[in-house]
Amino acid sequence: MSKPEDVRLYDAMSTTRAVRRLKPDPVPDDVLRRVLQAATWGPTGANVQPWRVIAVRDVAKKERLQQLYAGPWRRYAKGHQALLDSMPDGVRAAQERMLGAANYLAEHMHEAPVLLVFCFNPALMAITDAGLDRVSVVGGASVYPAVQNTLLACRAEGLGCTLTTLHCLSEGDVKEALAIPDEWGVCAVVPIGYPLLRGHGPISRNPVEKMAYADSWGTPLS
Amino acid sequence: MSKPEDVRLYDAMSTTRAVRRLKPDPVPDDVLRRVLQAATWGPTGANVQPWRVIAVRDVAKKERLQQLYAGPWRRYAKGHQALLDSMPDGVRAAQERMLGAANYLAEHMHEAPVLLVFCFNPALMAITDAGLDRVSVVGGASVYPAVQNTLLACRAEGLGCTLTTLHCLSEGDVKEALAIPDEWGVCAVVPIGYPLLRGHGPISRNPVEKMAYADSWGTPLS
Numbered sequence: 001m002s003k004p005e006d007v008r009l010y011d012a013m014s015t016t017r018a019v020r021r022l023k024p025d026p027v028p029d030d031v032l033r034r035v036l037q038a039a040t041w042g043p044t045g046a047n048v049q050p051w052r053v054i055a056v057r058d059v060a061k062k063e064r065l066q067q068l069y070a071g072p073w074r075r076y077a078k079g080h081q082a083l084l085d086s087m088p089d090g091v092r093a094a095q096e097r098m099l100g101a102a103n104y105l106a107e108h109m110h111e112a113p114v115l116l117v118f119c120f121n122p123a124l125m126a127i128t129d130a131g132l133d134r135v136s137v138v139g140g141a142s143v144y145p146a147v148q149n150t151l152l153a154c155r156a157e158g159l160g161c162t163l164t165t166l167h168c169l170s171e172g173d174v175k176e177a178l179a180i181p182d183e184w185g186v187c188a189v190v191p192i193g194y195p196l197l198r199g200h201g202p203i204s205r206n207p208v209e210k211m212a213y214a215d216s217w218g219t220p221l222s
Numbered sequence: 223m224s225k226p227e228d229v230r231l232y233d234a235m236s237t238t239r240a241v242r243r244l245k246p247d248p249v250p251d252d253v254l255r256r257v258l259q260a261a262t263w264g265p266t267g268a269n270v271q272p273w274r275v276i277a278v279r280d281v282a283k284k285e286r287l288q289q290l291y292a293g294p295w296r297r298y299a300k301g302h303q304a305l306l307d308s309m310p311d312g313v314r315a316a317q318e319r320m321l322g323a324a325n326y327l328a329e330h331m332h333e334a335p336v337l338l339v340f341c342f343n344p345a346l347m348a349i350t351d352a353g354l355d356r357v358s359v360v361g362g363a364s365v366y367p368a369v370q371n372t373l374l375a376c377r378a379e380g381l382g383c384t385l386t387t388l389h390c391l392s393e394g395d396v397k398e399a400l401a402i403p404d405e406w407g408v409c410a411v412v413p414i415g416y417p418l419l420r421g422h423g424p425i426s427r428n429p430v431e432k433m434a435y436a437d438s439w440g441t442p443l444s
Contacts, residue, residue: 005232009378010256012231013263013371029444034232036434036443040427041235042370043385047320049428058437076348080268098269119439122357126298129390129407135344135352137409138387140362141369145385148264148367149235152374156231163265163367165360168351179439185351187359205262206271212258215280217341217401221258222251 004034007156016151017203018098019160020105022112022193026057031157032114035192038153042146050124051143051187053150054178056115064177065117065189066110068170073106076166094204105162105191112191117167117174118147119184140187147188160195163188226256229378238373239425240320241382242327244334244415248279253379254336257414260375264368272346273365273409275372276400278337286399287339287411288332290392295328298388316426327384327413334413339389339396340369341406362409369410382417385410 027035032055039053056062080099084092109115120143129138147163154161167174167189174186214221249257254277261275278284302321306314331337342365351360369385376383389396389411396408436443 005230007231008227009229009231009234009374010227010260013260013374016263016265018265033430033443036430038232038235040430040433041238041425043238043240043373045387047426049433052433052435052439054435054437054439055443056437061437072350120359122359127357128294128387129393129409130357132390132393132407134407135349135361136358137342137344137361137365137407138390139357139359140366141385141387141410143359144362144366145370145373147363148370151265151367152231152235163363165267165350165363168354168360171351171354178437181439184439185354185356185359187351188363203263204269208255208258208262211262211271211274213274213276215276215278215283215400217274217276217403217406221255221277 004156012152012155015200015203016155017200018162019195019199020101020162021196022160022191023196024111024113025194026113027159027192031159035150035153035157035159038149039146042149044142045126048124048142051118051120051146052184054117054119056117056178057113061177062110062115065115065167065174068173069109069164069166070106072166072169073102077103109191112193114192116150116190116192117178117186118143118188118190119180120187121184123183143187147190150190154192155200158194158199159192160199161190161192163190226378234374234377237422237425238377239422240384241417241421242323242384243418244382244413245418246333246335247416248335249381249414253381257372257375257379257381260371261368264371266364267348270346270364273340273342273368276339276341278339278400279335283399284332284337287337287389287396290395291331291386291388292328294388294391295324299325331413334415336414338372338412338414339400339408340365340410340412341402342409343406345405365409369412372412376414377422380416380421381414382421383412383414385412
């Protein structure tokens, strides 16, 4: 494996996948520190950095976070399985593999050596879409770039990881468990650890032609 | 300069800054394509990829987007300048440099060769914090990782870039100008182009100690 500092950007971005089966082996302090430093490099509105991350390694706290995740996950998975049953075989197979890995994560989340809990403070953000007649997302522009840096750094360090947001459904309980102040919210939990299976690798994504347009919606990018 | 494919991840992440003064020189098609492909590699909830990007190079459309940006920017900058006047000299100097560059961007946005307009569809997202008694951000978890990949790819390609969200304040007009369907929103505009001055380089961020805790809010990460 390449040394983390030698991993190339395009190689990292094109092979960072959701890795949901993790070994319990600890993450060395220096490795964790490099991952967290990568997070700090993310851009934020007016460079305010209105986020914090709690690296949870305490066993009891990890178990609590697993409980808070597994309940909502089981409800979600049930609905998703019903959806899968109506899909064509080709699509269904890939989705079922993902669901299997996600089920594993839900039952074993506390076994990951570190759960990274990302918090944000909306009062420190200029949320330009807060007044629109649709759900707001712009607050995320000052925290998910940091989360993406985290995932890429994990890839460079050989650590599996995946971005989850299901803990928002029990945000009050998560905040209580980790003593998070009232004015802060929880926006992501990223379990990290060394992969049980293959880890990062090829990813399946839509091609540029499907995702990008030229000058106007729907106009192919030539 | 390194070839884009040789740029290392940690080098890219630690030197990707907001570059707001851009030359009008065109971005070659193959370069733009690599930047957009990097965007497609971003993770999204259930791998649905509920975002699209419009690469705006048309002069009239860029001028329209500049107009829609400059008005709100001038109002914002006025308030920000008042805030600066009350800051200690050391902090104020850096903030004033940023404000100067941001003023430049607002007046010259249409001169950038490409404006990347990121759109998202909330109906394709499972937004787990939509029911909370705080502003929602989780929709951003399925689009800003792609935006961050875009910024990092720009860095590797030697392209200046910066993440802006002020167009949300005139989302209806932006959607009309670019024929964006009703059910899609606009979540970021990233002007890209070759830097007029130094471009990417050293960034100023809080240290890990300030941003990361161990196990509970406020507990130092040893």
